[in-house]
Amino acid sequence: MIELDRAGRTFKVKRNVVHAVTDLSFTVAEGEFVGYLGPNGAGKSTTIKMLCGILTPTSGKVRVAGLDPSRRRTTLARRIGVVFGQRTTLWWDLPLADSFQLIRHLYKVDRKEFAARLAELTETLGLDAFIRTPVRQLSLGQRMRGDLAAALLHAPDVLVLDEPTIGLDVVGKAGIRDFLRRLNAERGTTVLLTTHDLGDIERLCRRVMLIDHGRLAFDGTLDDLMATAPGQSSIEEVVTRLYTGSSMP
Numbered sequence: 001m002i003e004l005d006r007a008g009r010t011f012k013v014k015r016n017v018v019h020a021v022t023d024l025s026f027t028v029a030e031g032e033f034v035g036y037l038g039p040n041g042a043g044k045s046t047t048i049k050m051l052c053g054i055l056t057p058t059s060g061k062v063r064v065a066g067l068d069p070s071r072r073r074t075t076l077a078r079r080i081g082v083v084f085g086q087r088t089t090l091w092w093d094l095p096l097a098d099s100f101q102l103i104r105h106l107y108k109v110d111r112k113e114f115a116a117r118l119a120e121l122t123e124t125l126g127l128d129a130f131i132r133t134p135v136r137q138l139s140l141g142q143r144m145r146g147d148l149a150a151a152l153l154h155a156p157d158v159l160v161l162d163e164p165t166i167g168l169d170v171v172g173k174a175g176i177r178d179f180l181r182r183l184n185a186e187r188g189t190t191v192l193l194t195t196h197d198l199g200d201i202e203r204l205c206r207r208v209m210l211i212d213h214g215r216l217a218f219d220g221t222l223d224d225l226m227a228t229a230p231g232q233s234s235i236e237e238v239v240t241r242l243y244t245g246s247s248m249p
């Protein structure tokens with residue numbers, strides 16, 4: 001479903017070249033739920049932007065659902081859903097329901113299918129209480145649920161999430177996690193989840209990839225990840241060791 005073959009992305013900043021992602025190769029199969037971890041500035045968002053076609057790789061190959069994202073961005077948009085936790089894709093001044101209608105038109109979703117999907121998402125994400133509220137008046141947790149629904153209205157095969165639980169309280173996080181777990185288990189939607197919240201990783205991901213300085217530093221199961229640091233009992237300790245090369249202070 002997702003395939004990177006020695007993908008790289010550089011940025012020119014004045015006279016310097018920043019290597020945001022270097023020689024990155026991995027595949028994510030249909031139906032997988034994969035956590036994508038890495039310290040600040042490791043290259044996670046750059047990877048995600050290459051996956052949805054916002055950025056073109058400067059070397060190597062990226063394929064999502066068999067498509068080259070930067071060349072086939074419109075076609076790919078029908079197969080992929082993307083949520084950037086720090087930024088909404090909804091229309092700020094419109095009620096959530098109107099944003100959803102605009103998305104229906106943009107993605108040319110059949111009216112009946114749309115109604116059925118919206119009813120299901122309204123129920124599972126508990127949107128009813130605020131679906132008529134303008135997006136700018138929503139709380140962060142409500143807005144995130146709205147963004148998730150918006151990303152799923154066209155029933156994409158793959159969902160890419162960039163920090164979907166950032167800033168949410170424990171109840172809000174639990175709701176989003178439960179929703180994502182069911183989406184993957186019941187619908188078979190492939191999920192790539194970028195997060196700094198290791199609780200998200202522990203509770204949701206069978207497989208974890210870790211990127212550091214733009215390169216893949218680890219790819220394996222959660223158990224494999226824990227085994228990289230024998231004697232460390234928490235995922236925080238293990239990940240700290242991987243990020244810094246030493247254990248937690």
Ligand SMILES: Nc1ncnc2c1ncn2[C@@H]1O[C@H](COP(=O)(O)OP(=O)(O)OP(=O)(O)O)[C@@H](O)[C@H]1O
Pocket residue numbers: 011012013018019020038039040041042043044045046047
């Ligand atoms: N548009 C850009 N121009 C120049 N440099 C960039 C640009 N976008 C990203 N970078 C650089 O590329 C590197 C990777 O950034 P990226 O945003 O992918 O990291 P990240 O892993 O998502 O970090 P964070 O966890 O802090 O969000 C960083 O050094 C960043 O400064």
